[in-house]
Amino acid sequence: MSPSHQLPKNYDIEEVERRWQSAWRDEDNYFDPASSKPRFIIDTPPPYPTGNFHIGNALNWCYIDFIARYKRMRGYNVMFPQGWDCHGLPTEVKVEETYGITKNDVPREKFREMCRDLTLSNIEKMRATMRRLGFSTDWSHEYITMLPDYYRKTQASFLQMLKAGDIYQSEHPVNFCTRCETAIAFAEVNYAPRTTKLNYFDFDGIEIATTRPELLAACVAVAVHPEDERYRGMKGKRLTVPIFGHQVPVIEDVVVDPGFGSGAVMICTFGDKTDVYWWKQHDLDLRKAIDRQGVMTATAAPYAGMSSEACREAILRDMEEAGILKRQEVLEQRVGTCWRCKTPIEILSERQWFVRVHQDEILDAARKVSWTPEHMFTRMENWANSMEWDWCISRQRIFATPIPVWFCTACGETVLPAEEDLPIDPTVDKPKTPCPRCGGSDFTGETDVLDTWMDSSISVLHVTGWDGTGKPPFFPAQIRPQGHDIIRTWAFYTILRAKALVGSHPWDQILVNGMVLGEDGFKMSKSRNNIISPEEIVGQYGADALRQWGAGGAATGSDIMFNWNDVVAASRFQTKLWNIFRFVMGHLDSGTESPAPVTELTDRWLLVRLSETVAEVTAAMEGYQFDRALRAIREFAWNTLADDYIEIAKGRLYADDSSRESACSALRTTMDVLCRLLAPIIPHFAEECYHNLAGRSVHEEAWPDFSYADDEARRHGDLLVKTVAELRRYKHDKGMALNAPLGHVMIYAPEPIDDAGDAGRALAADARWSTGTPRLEEVTSGVDFNMAVIGPALRKQARGFMEAVRALPPEQLKNPPATVTVAGEDIPVPPGSFTPKVAYRVAGEEVDVLTLGDVVVTIGHSS
RNA sequence: GGGCUUGUGGUCUAGCCGGUCAUGACGUCGCCCUUACACGGCGAAGAUCCCCGGUUCGAAUCCGGGCAGGCCCA
Numbered sequence: 023m024s025p026s027h028q029l030p031k032n033y034d035i036e037e038v039e040r041r042w043q044s045a046w047r048d049e050d051n052y053f054d055p056a057s058s059k060p061r062f063i064i065d066t067p068p069p070y071p072t073g074n075f076h077i078g079n080a081l082n083w084c085y086i087d088f089i090a091r092y093k094r095m096r097g098y099n100v101m102f103p104q105g106w107d108c109h110g111l112p113t114e115v116k117v118e119e120t121y122g123i124t125k126n127d128v129p130r131e132k133f134r135e136m137c138r139d140l141t142l143s144n145i146e147k148m149r150a151t152m153r154r155l156g157f158s159t160d161w162s163h164e165y166i167t168m169l170p171d172y173y174r175k176t177q178a179s180f181l182q183m184l185k186a187g188d189i190y191q192s193e194h195p196v197n198f199c200t201r202c203e204t205a206i207a208f209a210e211v212n213y214a215p216r217t218t219k220l221n222y223f224d225f226d227g228i229e230i231a232t233t234r235p236e237l238l239a240a241c242v243a244v245a246v247h248p249e250d251e252r253y254r255g256m257k258g259k260r261l262t263v264p265i266f267g268h269q270v271p272v273i274e275d276v277v278v279d280p281g282f283g284s285g286a287v288m289i290c291t292f293g294d295k296t297d298v299y300w301w302k303q304h305d306l307d308l309r310k311a312i313d314r315q316g317v318m319t320a321t322a323a324p325y326a327g328m329s330s331e332a333c334r335e336a337i338l339r340d341m342e343e344a345g346i347l348k349r350q351e352v353l354e355q356r357v358g359t360c361w362r363c364k365t366p367i368e369i370l371s372e373r374q375w376f377v378r379v380h381q382d383e384i385l386d387a388a389r390k391v392s393w394t395p396e397h398m399f400t401r402m403e404n405w406a407n408s409m410e411w412d413w414c415i416s417r418q419r420i421f422a423t424p425i426p427v428w429f430c431t432a433c434g435e436t437v438l439p440a441e442e443d444l445p446i447d448p449t450v451d452k453p454k455t456p457c458p459r460c461g462g463s464d465f466t467g468e469t470d471v472l473d474t475w476m477d478s479s480i481s482v483l484h485v486t487g488w489d490g491t492g493k494p495p496f497f498p499a500q501i502r503p504q505g506h507d508i509i510r511t512w513a514f515y516t517i518l519r520a521k522a523l524v525g526s527h528p529w530d531q532i533l534v535n536g537m538v539l540g541e542d543g544f545k546m547s548k549s550r551n552n553i554i555s556p557e558e559i560v561g562q563y564g565a566d567a568l569r570q571w572g573a574g575g576a577a578t579g580s581d582i583m584f585n586w587n588d589v590v591a592a593s594r595f596q597t598k599l600w601n602i603f604r605f606v607m608g609h610l611d612s613g614t615e616s617p618a619p620v621t622e623l624t625d626r627w628l629l630v631r632l633s634e635t636v637a638e639v640t641a642a643m644e645g646y647q648f649d650r651a652l653r654a655i656r657e658f659a660w661n662t663l664a665d666d667y668i669e670i671a672k673g674r675l676y677a678d679d680s681s682r683e684s685a686c687s688a689l690r691t692t693m694d695v696l697c698r699l700l701a702p703i704i705p706h707f708a709e710e711c712y713h714n715l716a717g718r719s720v721h722e723e724a725w726p727d728f729s730y731a732d733d734e735a736r737r738h739g740d741l742l743v744k745t746v747a748e749l750r751r752y753k754h755d756k757g758m759a760l761n762a763p764l765g766h767v768m769i770y771a772p773e774p775i776d777d778a779g780d781a782g783r784a785l786a787a788d789a790r791w792s793t794g795t796p797r798l799e800e801v802t803s804g805v806d807f808n809m810a811v812i813g814p815a816l817r818k819q820a821r822g823f824m825e826a827v828r829a830l831p832p833e834q835l836k837n838p839p840a841t842v843t844v845a846g847e848d849i850p851v852p853p854g855s856f857t858p859k860v861a862y863r864v865a866g867e868e869v870d871v872l873t874l875g876d877v878v879v880t881i882g883h884s885s
Numbered sequence: 886g887g888g889c890u891u892g893u894g895g896u897c898u899a900g901c902c903g904g905u906c907a908u909g910a911c912g913u914c915g916c917c918c919u920u921a922c923a924c925g926g927c928g929a930a931g932a933u934c935c936c937c938g939g940u941u942c943g944a945a946u947c948c949g950g951g952c953a954g955g956c957c958c959a
Contacts (some may be wrong), residue, residue: 031922213959295959356959397889404888408958506889507957537956545956556934574910576898580890580953585897587911590924597924606923652908653899666919747927754927761919763923786919809904813943820942830934 029251029607030712033600035564035593039706043153050721051090051158053101053488055496056114062098063499064090065482065529067512068105068167071114073144075151077546077584078504078505078538080556085535085648086503087157091167092643094158102153103485103498108141108423110474111202111362116140117421130420130449137421138168151556156565158707158721165484167477174445178490179523181426181438183377188522191375191436195291195298196414198370199360200316203622205374207473208411220283220353221338224346226261231283233353235341236334237290239322240311245300248274253286262600264346265337266322273304287674292369293409294358311713312368314418366862372500375416375425375470377465379518381406387517387527391502394577394646398506400535405510407496413515415473422471428453432462441490445855467769472845479515495526502529506579507537533646536581543583554584562741567592573648573703574656588792595656596707599700602664603711606689609675617690618683622674622778625688626732627739630660633730639699640725648703656701663692666743680779690715695726703756717838738775741877745769748874752881763788765880770796787881796878802832804859815852820843827856862867 053063064086067081089101117136117845118124127131145166152159162856165172185190189426196205222231225244232238241263246253261608263270270288274637277296278287291308300306315615318333319327325333341347352754358367383405393399416425424447428437437453439446448467456463474503480488488494497794498520502513513532520528539545547553559568570592576582620626636660642651671685697712712720749767764787769775775791784791805827812820821843827835835858872879 189957207957270916289931296897326914400889405958408888510957539955543955574898583897585911587897591910595926598922601925608921610913639943649899657909664921665926669919669926672921759915760927761917805906811904813904813941816942818942 024636029604031604033597033707033710035131035566035596038710039156039564039566041155041707045585047625048161051100051102051160052162053103053160054099057099059097059099061101061500062090062093063486063496065485065499065516065842066103066104066105067504067508068107068165068478068481069148070110071106071108071141071144071148072112073147075148075556077554077556077559079153081572081575081582082503082505082535083152083155083157083198083539084333084644085533085578086647087155087705088571088573088643088702089501089503089533089646090158091705091721092725094721095698095701095723095725100160100162101485102158102160103165104161105165105478105484106141106145106167107474107478108166108168108480109477110822111204112418113137113141114419114421115202115362126255127422133420135434139803141166141168141863153489154560154565155556155568156300158705161350163485164280165481166476167423168278168421170445172484173413175480175484175488175490176423176472177426178441178482179483179519180423180472181441181444182491183522184427184438185308186522188378188379189375191373193373194376194411195301195318196374197367198314198372199281199363199367200312200314201363201519203314203418205372205414205416206360206367207414207475208409210664211358211367212361212364213356213423214359215584216357216366218353218355218357220350220351221340221341222284222350224348225264225286225288226356228256228261228286228346229284230286230288232288232289232293233355234293234334234613235337236318236322236330237293237311238263238288238337239318239325240290240292240309241266241270241288242291242301242306242309243270243289243304244272245278245289245607246272247278247280248276249643250278250280251284265340266346271409273300273306275300275303275624282505282741288431294369308371310371312370314370314372316368320752353506358396370381374414376412377415377518377522379409379412380521380657381409383515383707385519385520387521388513389515390527392531394531394533395725398509398532398579401509402513405514407550411594413518415476416470416557417473418469419471420750422474423477424448425468425470427468427473427774428465429468430462431462431464431466433457435459435466445491465532469848475511475515478512479519480523482516482520483523497524499529500531502532504532504534505537506534509534520853526590527624536576536579539581539587541584542872546584559589563589563593564596564706565705566596569703569705570595572654574652575649577649579647584644595660596704598664599659599707599711602659603667603693603714605668605672606693607714610686610690615755617687620684620688620691622681622684623634623735623738623776624667624671624673624742624778624780625654625672625684626735627742628663628671628688628692629730630732630736631662631667632695633728634730635662636699636726643702651699652703655696655703659696661749663696670742670780670784674780675761677783679778691728695728697732698723698726738773741771741775742777744874745877745879746781746784748872749787749879749881752870753785754874763880764789767880768792768796770794770878770880772876793829796871796880796882802835802858807856808854815855816849819849823849823855827851828869832858 034342050056052759061149064455066086071337094100094343114125114137117140167173192643197211198205218233220231220233221235222229244261247257249457257274259272260269261272287458289297291301292298312318316330318328320326325336328336338347359365362369385403385771388402410578426439426446428448430437435457437457449469453465482499484772486494516528540550542552544550544552556568567589571588575588620629636656638654639651674681674685693715697708697720700708708720764785769789769791771791805826816823826842826844838851841850869880869882
């Protein structure tokens with residue numbers, strides 16, 4: 023019998039992976055809108071096109087690809103789209119750096135073009151990495167938010183919410199980055215520690231402490247705590263602001279911390295969020311001392327034109343000269359900074375556009391989504407409950423979706439385009455009709471643009487087929503996979519927008535992945551020099567090894583530390599699998615169309631264990647527990663199949679015995695099922711094996727529903743495996759080679775077992791099974807307790823019971839009495855509560871004796 | 886300061902809706918090139934399951950309090 027296949031000895035990762043990547047056709051991954059299969063739509067994250075698909079993305083996409091491939095095998099019509107969230111500051115900054123310009127140095131459209139070019143080339147780089155990782159992306163559902171087809175929808179969604187009253191414009195304090203010259207949302211504010219000085223000075227007779235003396239010109243009130251004895255009776259008095267001379271009232275408010283500084287605080291418009299609160303609560307004046315560029319305004323004369331830093335120094339110097347600066351203290355504080363450029367943010371009052379945030383509605387919708395892991399919902403809940411201001415969606419930048427409105431020069435009316443005219447750029451295009459209010463025909467286009475989250479928060483509408491109005495045909499999506507770092511942004515805004523535009527929750531499930539940390543346990547960052555790129559891993563160990571790391575590195579949802587060891591182990595597992603596969607293929611006959619029945623014990627046992635593995639892996643995949651799935655597969659392949667089954671059954675495969683066909687059948691089935699189980703996680707490897715085995719693509723196959731029950735085979739097979747393992751250990755302990763002949767072995771088991779001679783061949787011994795009793799001296803040496811029985815049955819009496827049992831004579835351990843006496847009380851013996859430990863002594867004959875549970879093995883010294 | 890989360894052999898990790906000698910990987914040590922695999926096989930050593938207290942016959946697992954780390958935020 024000649025082997026049906028000649029497989030290369032080594033598995034060439036690079037060659038195999040590249041070969042399949044070029045053989046696979048994109049069309050096979052396309053979502054079919056006409057299909058009658060159940061839909062499974064994935065709201066894939068659109069990454070920011072930095073040009074660098076990093077390892078955190080890789081983990082995220084591994085999860086997505088496992089799901090997409092698994093669901094396809096389960097018969098779903100899967101959509102695994104790929105978006106690109108293009109707009110935003112990082113690209114503008116990069117363009118400014120690259121060309122050594124600022125955004126105002128070139129015409130708006132020119133600047134946009136530069137941004138678009140950079141973005142497209144970055145997307146190209148990232149696509150290449152994604153393909154090299156073997157993701158089964160549906161490239162027919164790719165979207166790019168900066169292109170008209172997509173931002174038309176962003177603009178439509180804006181108009182729809184504007185008309186519904188969910189979007190409004192208003193002058194309101196907002197977080198403002200004076201370097202980027204734009205408003206930003208709270209979600210974009212980071213906090214950084216800073217050491218600063220707390221300055222105490224005389225404010226018209228009252229001592230005030232401030233960290234922001236440059237805001238003195240913007241002072242609109244002085245506040246004290248209503249129960250602060252030091253300032254009793256001050257409320258309503260008017261004080262003169264030093265240096266500037268304008269008058270401000272003294273107010274009382276419980277939010278003032280009497281323990282900070284002098285207990286009196288100056289309220290400026292605006293130093294921080296609390297100032298905004300007080301300003302609203304007490305209906306105070308508005309004094310703008312800092313402009314959009316961070317420069318002091320005329321209000322701050324004589325300091326007008328200075329930067330805020332220069333102004334601070336100048337005011338402190340002037341206070342000192344005037345003798346009103348009393349002292350300074352060093353203060354550690356946290357300051358809000360721009361997420362992009364780290365510049366401390368200012369709070370400026372500006373006309374901006376806002377989206378109304380209805381916390382309760384958002385949370386209701388969020389509750390309709392199934393969260394994995396569950397506790398991630400709490401983060402959403404906490405964030406929603408902490409929202410105090412509406413979402414500021416206007417930005418004073420260029421590379422973003424234009425806000426599609428004009429203002430009538432004559433009457434100021436806000437004029438909207440018709441939806442069919444979208445997309446528009448109001449700074450270029452003109453309204454097609456005169457002003458509906460005054461009939462005027464001269465308009466100013468809105469120059470503000472939209473927050474980029476306004477683009478990405480309708481990704482789910484886009485992928486479910488939204489055309490700009492009504493409910494998308496495939497809405498809601500089945501799953502949203504994303505990281506926990508963007509729960510407060512992407513998840514939150516998406517739910518808000520789905521609720522506002524469609525009226526319900528956007529997805530059935532959300533799967534939240536953790537962050538990838540460096541090998542040192544910290545977040546990867548340039549400054550820590552602990553960054554590992556996907557390319558680096560793939561270059562050395564291949565995509566499948568990286569994917570295994572993603573699956574098995576940590577439980578789904580928890581942060582995962584990158585670890586080269588795991589990648590190396592993953593690649594070794596593939597080598598092992600390859601050798602298993604090579605061995606099996608070497609024994610299978612070619613063209614076996616009608617497989618022989620599986621008759622022999624070891625073969626049936628293998629199928630029982632395979633069946634259990636399928637059940638375990640399926641359950642794990644359903645719950646997105648990829649680590650469990652991979653672990654179960656590894657355990658089965660390496661321990662059960664390679665170390666146990668093949669070691670025991672291989673003699674039969676060489677022996678050309680009539681029982682050989684049974685083993686071949688079992689192995690063919692096993693390899694077939696194993697390839698399918700591996701297909702979602704290591705698609706290249708599974709494909710390579712499956713093609714050799716079946717001549718077809720494993721990715722076209724169904725998920726295995728293999729089940730095989732055989733209690734006897736399970737029991738007897740376990741016993742056989744245990745016995746062989748024990749005898750191997752015996753050989754090892756005797757210093758014998760594992761293939762050294764062993765002579766006469768008798769295995770006494772409680773049930774008759776027919777192993778088709780497997781044990782004998784595996785051990786190189788003349789092994790026989792018997793149900794008889796060895797003629798040996800039997801000694802009871804102790805007792806094993808089963809706490810799972812004793813504990814619940816006897817509770818507090820458990821200890822006394824065990825004492826009493828230990829004191830029983832040996833024959834009673836073998837044949838338990840109905841009751842034992844504990845502290846003078848007869849208590850019943852629960853069935854199965856203990857088993858005697860039996861040792862066998864040699865009686866004259868020269869044999870070694872091994873005992874494993876109720877099995878006794880005797881080994882004769884001569885053959 | 887708040888929320889969430891984690892703390893298991895040298896390193897990483899499973900278990901954590903309580904039950905006999907705590908899973909696996911890497912590393913270490915010993916033996917073995919047994920006709921798939923030395924990127925292998927067999928075996929060994931190595932754990933106060935962060936600390937303290939509680940519940941329980943019994944706690945890595947549940948509860949309370951600490952300590953330490955991570956993430957998100959104020």
